[in-house]
Amino acid sequence: MPIATPDEPLTERQLVLTRVIRASPDKLFRAWTDPTLLVEWFTPAPWKTVRAEVDPRPGGSVCVVMQSPEGREFLNPGVYLEVVENKKLVFTDAFVKAWEPSNKPFMVGTLTFDDLGDGTTRYSARLQHWSVADRKAHEEMGFHQGWGKATDQLEALVTRP
Amino acid sequence: MPIATPDEPLTERQLVLTRVIRASPDKLFRAWTDPTLLVEWFTPAPWKTVRAEVDPRPGGSVCVVMQSPEGREFLNPGVYLEVVENKKLVFTDAFVKAWEPSNKPFMVGTLTFDDLGDGTTRYSARLQHWSVADRKAHEEMGFHQGWGKATDQLEALVTRP
Numbered sequence: 375m376p377i378a379t380p381d382e383p384l385t386e387r388q389l390v391l392t393r394v395i396r397a398s399p400d401k402l403f404r405a406w407t408d409p410t411l412l413v414e415w416f417t418p419a420p421w422k423t424v425r426a427e428v429d430p431r432p433g434g435s436v437c438v439v440m441q442s443p444e445g446r447e448f449l450n451p452g453v454y455l456e457v458v459e460n461k462k463l464v465f466t467d468a469f470v471k472a473w474e475p476s477n478k479p480f481m482v483g484t485l486t487f488d489d490l491g492d493g494t495t496r497y498s499a500r501l502q503h504w505s506v507a508d509r510k511a512h513e514e515m516g517f518h519q520g521w522g523k524a525t526d527q528l529e530a531l532v533t534r535p
Numbered sequence: 536m537p538i539a540t541p542d543e544p545l546t547e548r549q550l551v552l553t554r555v556i557r558a559s560p561d562k563l564f565r566a567w568t569d570p571t572l573l574v575e576w577f578t579p580a581p582w583k584t585v586r587a588e589v590d591p592r593p594g595g596s597v598c599v600v601m602q603s604p605e606g607r608e609f610l611n612p613g614v615y616l617e618v619v620e621n622k623k624l625v626f627t628d629a630f631v632k633a634w635e636p637s638n639k640p641f642m643v644g645t646l647t648f649d650d651l652g653d654g655t656t657r658y659s660a661r662l663q664h665w666s667v668a669d670r671k672a673h674e675e676m677g678f679h680q681g682w683g684k685a686t687d688q689l690e691a692l693v694t695r696p
Contacts, residue, residue: 381638432593433617455616455634456594464634468665469643473616473625475665477542479640482630504629504636 382506389512391521392498397532399487399495400460405532406485407463412438415531418523430457433472436465455482462486468504479504481512497525543667550673552682553659558693560648560656561621566693567646568624573599576692579684591618594633597626616643623647629665640665642673658686 395402405411409426416423420443427437431454438450453472456464468479481503488496499521503509556563566572570587577584581604588598598612614633617625629640642664649657660682664670 384635387636466634468629468640473627473643473645473663474545475548475640475643475663477665479629479636479665482634482636484634502634502636504638504640 384502386506387504387509388500388502389509389517389521390498390500391518391525392496393525393529394490394494395497395529395532396494397529398493399489401532402487402495402497402528403460403463405528411531415527416440416524418520418527430454430463432456435471451476460487480508497528499525545663547667548664548670550662550664550670550678551659552679552686553657554686554690555651555655556658556690556693557655558690559654560650562693563648563656563658563689564621564624566689572692576688577601577685579681579688591615591624593617596632612637621648641669658689660686 405415407428407430409428412426412428413423416426416438417440422441423438424441424447425439427435429435434454434457436452436454440448440450442448450467451470452465452467453469454463454465456462463485464482466479466482468476468482470476481501484500484502486496486498486500488498490496501512501517503512566576568589568591570589573587573589574584577587577599578601583602584599585602585608586600588596590596593615595615595618596612597615598610601609601611603609611628612631613626613628614630615624615626617623624646625643627640627643628637629643631637642662645661645663647657647659647661649659651657662673662678664673
């Protein structure tokens with residue numbers, strides 16, 4: 375039985391980014407699940423996303439490879455937990471593949487793509503962590519600026535004529 | 536990006552119990568997924584399993600309520616990750632429901648039920664932890680004796696004439 379830990383409210387363990395984007399939900403969904411598109415927008419410069427492997431189905435693997443300005447590569451493996459085409463994507467780094475526990479369960483990402491019916495989509499990224507400490511660490515790593523810039527790049531890609 | 540942690544080999548993070556049982560896979564699968572059966576065998580005395588709620592599908596919740604000899608109740612919530620009827624069940628306490636991170640991701644349990652074709656089933660429970668420390672803690676909590684006794688009770692239930 376797990377050792378009891380003091381409860382940390384979920385609201386203090388999550389980070390949220392929401393934006394209304396002038397594109398259809400399927401374009402945003404594709405930008406997240408087509409590796410050739412994903413590498414274009416995923417990383418704020420001067421970092422790069424050099425390649426990505428995705429298998430968007432429950433239990434499917436995802437691996438995004440980022441490159442630092444110094445040329446070092448960082449693998450970010452994870453697994454999809456839920457996939458609803460053009461509507462929702464849930465993934466986590468708690469598993470390196472179905473269902474092998476990773477060395478550090480850090481977060482669950484839930485993306486939703488809500489069609490607002492006027493050619494725009496409410497895009498929401500909710501990142502939930504296993505601890506308040508990890509949520510704070512994620513903020514200190516530059517979550518708001520990093521995801522903000524990446525989302526600018528995502529928006530530029532999906533609204534490109 | 537997650538903070539890098541030294542890799543701990545999966546083999547040192549897992550506990551395994553395997554037993555050949557004189558019953559068909561569907562009986563074992565049912566003993567794990569029918570709450571009225573689950574409460575009969577799940578807990579080694581003097582502990583009791585007083586109730587269980589199960590929703591065996593990917594993302595479905597599971598909650599087993601145990602009672603200590605002193606009458607205190609302990610909730611064990613989790614989520615199913617994979618369900619293959621009569622063949623395989625994967626669950627974890629890393630989520631309290633789909634896909635809300637729990638306060639302490641402790642383990643992933645993978646149960647397999649292999650039909651050996653002679654009226655027996657190779658029953659295997661593989662418990663994989665996020666850290667070597669948690670695997671050790673699980674052993675110190677009495678994994679081998681506890682799961683051994685619970686499996687005796689499971690075997691008695693499914694082989695009952």
